[in-house]
Amino acid sequence: MDDVPYDVLRVFCGPDGRHGNELGVVRDGSLLPGRAERQAFAGKLGFSETVFVDDPERGVIDIYTPTLRLPFAGHPCVGSAWLLDVPELSVPAGVVGARLDGEFSWIEARAEWAPPRTLRRYGSAAEVDALPVPPSGEWIYAWAWEDEAAGRVRARAFPGRDDGIVEDEATGAAALLLTDRLGRALNIRQGAGSQILTAPQPEGWIEVGGRVRLAAAR
Template identity: 85%
Template structure:
């Protein structure tokens, strides 16, 4: 069995919740894309990362059924694990930094695959949503406290790969931040926390807590 780490990314206060992430630190043990895709499907995490150069931060990201040029929680988690100032993804170079208990990345909204950002009137409406049938990728959100930038969100990838709801989704949070043009404090899923902040020239920072599960 290939060695891999399991992280929880975007954990809430006290380390609860967070989205699990698999990271294969030595990507050379599985160099072919079809091997990686099969392994990611076997692990069943919303994303699995293969590290092709730990010093330069070159990574390759897979869901259980497809390869991604960029994704938020894999970049936040892998940057924390490798302790590097940047990651190199097929989409572009992702800046990375640590600030106290939070791991941050800086990325661009145009790197994110299409998402439907669907606003609801109240957080309670978001909480009561049923998981939709596979189809479009939906980020359902509502203001908990608009003045404070606090958001309640849930994510439905719309794929038929066993991930009906994503616990914490940095890329969708990045898109929402870009659309609203302001910093956000997002509670997603069962209690994960995502922090975001717009940056100059269209960049967006996304941050959260990361814990090593095993």
């Protein structure tokens, strides 16, 4: 397991190319074919999510946190769409549309695919900035309007898990849920300086997009 190569991407980088949520990607999923092996490797890497690519041409991917397998997740899909450059991704939740548009990588998914999140609104961006990390147990997406007319949101994400990840720098699935609730396109500034863009589409689909950078190949 120690010699399995993987890439590290930063997904949802800010306009200056910094920040973003780190994502581990094992391009050759056949090196770790079993779920137990993949779970152990994801736990060893310690990223909020790790992707195993099972078919790069068809975009078949498998997503793990350090402690569990996910049927869908936002930033792993956006990062994989950028890396594989395919028109769609296949995850257990369904088929995810994918496209590249200039500096942004986009996916199209459904809010019901996202795991449950508590979307907690605050009165100002300053209140969100000042929040301490809450006790574990509840996955909280704290948000406030920075400019409601322009659709600009300030957000922070607290997974409430016991795997050492107390705050998630950029969370596509939570942005998907917030967009579904508000019914409008959003420009989200999350964490230390990550940027997530969203846009509702017909028939319940929602686009989620952001910048992706290759941080390392190991």
